[in-house]
Amino acid sequence: MNILILGNPQDVHAVAIKQAITAAGAIADYLDTSLFPQHLKLSWQPGTTTGCLRLPSGKLLRITDIYSVYWRTFSGVNVPSLQDEYQQRIATNDAMGTLRSLMQACPARWVNSWQAYELHKEKPLQLSMVKNVGVKIPKTLISNDQEEIIQFTNSLEKAIFKPVYGGAHTKPVTPEHLEPKRLELALRLAPVTIQEYIPGTNIRTYVIGDAIYSAEIRSSHLDFREDREAELIPVELPASVQQQCLAITKALMLDWTAIDWRLNPNGEYVFLEANPSPMFLHFENQTGFPITQKLVQLLMQ
Incomplete structure (x- = not known):
């Protein structure tokens, strides 16, 4: 079983997933798009499943051999600098067009998909779609x-x-x-x-397939990401909010995500954001939730 990790070995989350995949008995390789087109080679015959990746190591992977892909970090492409701006733009567009096409044509399971990644960049639309499934937003x-x-x-x-x-x-x-x-x-x-501004408490929920793990994030900061001393306390979401988590995940075309909520003084969960490639190691270490294990299971299903 060949599994790709969209990212590189400088990312601790990518490394952790690669180690866990290998320990589970599958073969894992990094797909670092910043090496394309100089060192990473891509080929595809449109309208068919005939295509392949030749990794910088020389390893050849046919797209039908790729079982799944874990989307950690997308680095775009890295076209060498050209003096002619027009030629630079053409080369960059050609490289990106090739990469985007193959990423969407590859029949492997993507966790998460290109479509989910693109939607995440349209945060106002994301809010609107979440409200349309009955979830409260600010x-x-x-x-x-x-x-x-x-x-x-x-x-x-x-x-x-x-x-x-x-x-x-x-x-x-x-x-x-x-x-x-x-x-x-x-x-x-x-x-x-x-x-x-929604007064109350920060709640972060990880959804991996149908598994749901949540923790209260106790912090005096408006944005808890600025607080290295934030305390994580595991919590059980009400059944109705758990159903909302699954509805959000489906609406945003996600197989896994981290959803940020504010729990207001009235006991209402207010949606803030859903991230298609969240960091999770600190959360996992502090709570004991088996996020890495669940992600590997999802990739190997």
């Missing part, structure tokens, strides 16, 4: 319109802001942020996500 505005942002923020008791795409931590909205000139300059660069 009041949210995505905008680069100064008047709309001020009006929306003033309608909330307390507001936070964060990037639309992700990549930075959540911060509280202050009067300084809404100063007209500062706000106008910022919104000329990019739109922003404004949300109502």
Whole structure:
């Protein structure tokens, strides 16, 4: 059984999964797309399952030999620098087009798929889809319109802001942020996500297939990712929320995910985000939940 790990040996999560796959008796290799097209070779005949990968080691894997792929980190492609910008763009587009095509044509099970990865980049759409399956989300505005942002923020008791795409931590909205000139300059660069602040407790839930593991994250920080001293306490979600977890996972085309919630003082679980390739080793070490084992089982099903 050949299993690929989308990532590289510099990532501790990729290494942990590779070691666990090997211990379970399967063959694991890294698929580091940053080595394409210089060192990683791809071939495919469209309309067929005739295709292969030649890894930097020289190992040849036909796409029909690949049982599953664990999506850890997608690094894009790495085309050598060219003096001609037009040729650089053509080469990069050709490399990405080849890679994207083969990743979607490969009949192996992807945990998670290209489609799930693409959807995750559209966080406003993700929120909307989750609300459509009956899950509570924060009041949210995505905008680069100064008047709309001020009006929306003033309608909330307390507001936070964060990037639309992700990549930075959540911060509280202050009067300084809404100063007209500062706000106008910022919104000329990019739109922003404004949300109502949800008081309460952070809950993180890992869903692996039909297995669900949750823990309360006790932290004084607005964004618990900034808190290295955050305490993790295993909790059992209500049955209705567990069903919501499975509904979210299905709606977002995920086989596994980490869902972040806020549990408000009224006992309501409010959805914040679902990550298609979350870090998990610290969570696993602190709670004892068998996340690595469940992931390997999912990849070997």
